[in-house]
Amino acid sequence: MRSLRWRLLAAVSVAVLLLWLLTAWFSYTKAQHEAEELMDGSLAQTGRLLLAITQHNDDDLGKLASRLATVRGAADNVYEPPLEFQLGLGDGTILARSIGAPDLPVLGVPGYSDILRKDGSWRVLNVVSGDGRHRVQVSQSIGLRDRAALEVAGQTILPLAIITPVLLLLIYVSVVKALDPLNRLARDVAARSADNLAALSREDVPNEVGPLVAAINRLFLRVARALDYERRFTADAAHELRTPLAAIKVQTQVARLSRDRAQTARALGQIECGVDRATRLVEQLLRLARLDPLNVLPDPQPLDLLSLTEGTLANVLAANPALTQTVRHELPPGAPRVCGDADLLGIALRNLIDNALRYTPAGSSIVIRVEDEEGGRVCLCVRDDGPGVPDELIARLGERFVRGRDTLAEGSGLGLAIVSRIMQLHGGRFSARNLATGGFAACLCGLVRAEPV
Amino acid sequence: MRILLVEDDALLGDGIRAGLELDAYAVDWVRNGEQALHALDSHSYEACILDLGLPGKDGIAVLKEARSAGDRTPVLVLTARDTREDKIGGLDAGADDYLTKPFDLGELQARLRALIRRTSGTARPVLEHRGVVLDPSTKRVTADGCEVTLSAREYALLQDLLSHPGHIRSRAQLEESLYAWGDETGSNTVEVYIHHLRKKLGADFIRTVRGFGYQLGVEG
Numbered sequence A: 001m002r003s004l005r006w007r008l009l010a011a012v013s014v015a016v017l018l019l020w021l022l023t024a025w026f027s028y029t030k031a032q033h034e035a036e037e038l039m040d041g042s043l044a045q046t047g048r049l050l051l052a053i054t055q056h057n058d059d060d061l062g063k064l065a066s067r068l069a070t071v072r073g074a075a076d077n078v079y080e081p082p083l084e085f086q087l088g089l090g091d092g093t094i095l096a097r098s099i100g101a102p103d104l105p106v107l108g109v110p111g112y113s114d115i116l117r118k119d120g121s122w123r124v125l126n127v128v129s130g131d132g133r134h135r136v137q138v139s140q141s142i143g144l145r146d147r148a149a150l151e152v153a154g155q156t157i158l159p160l161a162i163i164t165p166v167l168l169l170l171i172y173v174s175v176v177k178a179l180d181p182l183n184r185l186a187r188d189v190a191a192r193s194a195d196n197l198a199a200l201s202r203e204d205v206p207n208e209v210g211p212l213v214a215a216i217n218r219l220f221l222r223v224a225r226a227l228d229y230e231r232r233f234t235a236d237a238a239h240e241l242r243t244p245l246a247a248i249k250v251q252t253q254v255a256r257l258s259r260d261r262a263q264t265a266r267a268l269g270q271i272e273c274g275v276d277r278a279t280r281l282v283e284q285l286l287r288l289a290r291l292d293p294l295n296v297l298p299d300p301q302p303l304d305l306l307s308l309t310e311g312t313l314a315n316v317l318a319a320n321p322a323l324t325q326t327v328r329h330e331l332p333p334g335a336p337r338v339c340g341d342a343d344l345l346g347i348a349l350r351n352l353i354d355n356a357l358r359y360t361p362a363g364s365s366i367v368i369r370v371e372d373e374e375g376g377r378v379c380l381c382v383r384d385d386g387p388g389v390p391d392e393l394i395a396r397l398g399e400r401f402v403r404g405r406d407t408l409a410e411g412s413g414l415g416l417a418i419v420s421r422i423m424q425l426h427g428g429r430f431s432a433r434n435l436a437t438g439g440f441a442a443c444l445c446g447l448v449r450a451e452p453v
Numbered sequence B: 001m002r003i004l005l006v007e008d009d010a011l012l013g014d015g016i017r018a019g020l021e022l023d024a025y026a027v028d029w030v031r032n033g034e035q036a037l038h039a040l041d042s043h044s045y046e047a048c049i050l051d052l053g054l055p056g057k058d059g060i061a062v063l064k065e066a067r068s069a070g071d072r073t074p075v076l077v078l079t080a081r082d083t084r085e086d087k088i089g090g091l092d093a094g095a096d097d098y099l100t101k102p103f104d105l106g107e108l109q110a111r112l113r114a115l116i117r118r119t120s121g122t123a124r125p126v127l128e129h130r131g132v133v134l135d136p137s138t139k140r141v142t143a144d145g146c147e148v149t150l151s152a153r154e155y156a157l158l159q160d161l162l163s164h165p166g167h168i169r170s171r172a173q174l175e176e177s178l179y180a181w182g183d184e185t186g187s188n189t190v191e192v193y194i195h196h197l198r199k200k201l202g203a204d205f206i207r208t209v210r211g212f213g214y215q216l217g218v219e220g
Helices: A002-067 A142-178 A180-190 A208-256 A261-291 A305-319 A342-359 A415-425 B010-022 B033-042 B059-068 B086-091 B103-120 B152-163 B171-178 B191-203
Strands: A081-089 A094-097 A109-117 A120-128 A134-141 A301-304 A326-329 A339-340 A365-372 A378-384 A429-434 A440-447 B004-006 B024-030 B047-051 B075-079 B097-100 B127-129 B133-137 B138-143 B144-147 B206-209 B213-216
Touching: A002 A081, A002 A094, A002 A120, A002 A142, A081 A261, A081 B033, A094 A109, A109 B075, A120 A142, A134 A142, A134 B133, A180 A365, A208 A261, A208 B010, A208 B103, A261 A415, A261 B010, A301 A342, A305 A326, A305 A342, A305 A365, A326 A342, A339 A342, A339 B075, A342 A365, A342 A378, A342 A440, A415 A429, A415 A440, A415 B059, A440 B024, B004 B010, B004 B033, B004 B171, B010 B024, B010 B103, B024 B033, B033 B059, B047 B059, B047 B103, B059 B075, B075 B086, B086 B097, B097 B103, B133 B152, B144 B206, B152 B171, B152 B191, B152 B213, B171 B191, B171 B213, B191 B206
Parallel strands: A326 A365, B004 B024, B004 B047, B047 B075, B075 B097
Antiparallel strands: A081 A094, A081 A134, A109 A120, A120 A134, A301 A339, A365 A378, A378 A440, A429 A440, B127 B133, B133 B138, B138 B144, B206 B213
């Protein structure tokens, strides 16, 4: 059953009904029992009364008897089932009897007894005088007694029966009203959309739902941030592409307007540069876009840092034949193996080396090393002895489209964002710092060692 | 005509400079806001092309600072941002015109001409004096209907004089208008170009005012 309201109602109603039934049954039987005792009591009183009369009038009983015999109760009152009696002597002689008295020997066992016969059942009380000389028998029809007892029990539980439907109605109304804040909350949430992710109001929210509302508000915040990030990224990306495209366009028009071949050739060369730059930017954007939806590494494998570094270095040297800086690594042959994605880590390392090449002056020295980290993890670091990054910008290096220094160099501003994302997928992080001894270190940290094969 | 170009992107700046030089402007190219303010302070320009997306001090800040310092150089703003807020922001900060990237070089040149025309107070796009007509959009010069051939510097010099009718232009002012940083100037070259212009347009077309400079000869 999925409705909170119906679950509550069902639970409470069933409990109430069960208790009601229990109480009713209990009251009923109790009332019945008490009624019987009441009637037994009156039987006893009447019996003794009659005995007293008999004892004092036994020789004169004739007239009294005939009068007594006409004693009847009110026929229509259910609480006055007629008392039949027989008055007799110790030897069994019957001196007087009421009209409806059952045909029983007056010498029955003293005390109460139930005589069950086909033509009627009777509650009988036999009373003996102290000296044994006189006997009185009073009896009531059990059927009529039962009727009286039933009436008592019925009247006792009548209020309960009336109250119970009212109670159930009240319960229903209360439950519905109590759950009303949830309906309001549902309407509030339904009113939210991608454009409206305002936090839900905490007013009028019951304590029990408070944590839920707080969690939803936190979710809204995360979603809003993600949407915002995406909007900004798309806007930034488009924006970043405009300048390279404007450059290409202007150079093209200059090429058209040029008056001499040298000018034209130069402009065409610039166009090619511009296209290359735009291409690189688009590649970086695509890479970043592909990494964005991933939550974990698609296929982590153990990989050898030494061969990764050597391979990446070889690519760098091949792509930059006219290097003015020296690039080398200091990884020992026993360099650790780590868990990760070789392609992605290669891209990350490549980005770091490219940055170092771009932002250090000619003649600088760039070194790749492995450093140990706490917790048994390792960092793969690219150190250079260049000018470094101003401290206030270091914290923002991993952001998209933020460049570390003067934007004279042709970076896209995305390289480190990609590195950050790759390290995030590896469960690590990108970390950068200016070195006290002068220079800069950009590190891929938090790499997990692979178990030795 | 000397133009200040403020653009941090190497390729784009190079392209704009080349394009403007083809249009006979002398172009000073700086790559950040601080240098731009410094340049505006130390030289007078016919116009300034300002990219808003500069590193460090951005274009809007440069514009506001220059305007509050009293600089009245006409400014055409270049930007990659094309939202309504950006346009309004740029114009309200003191820009005279606005172009979004990527743009057409021809459009940039035309808007520049319009800016310069506006500030020199001439309503007509074509500059004229005593039968000599100079059309900035075609760069053709005619004297009484006949085409006159001028070198780039001669053209620039003529344009400068025609743009300041009635004013005396000193040699320093003319040099500043003709040459960007890094251009080689000989100390005599202004006189040489004046001489060439007189030969082509008439000796009394340009009047020498001793001790002050040159000006257009009186209408007559």
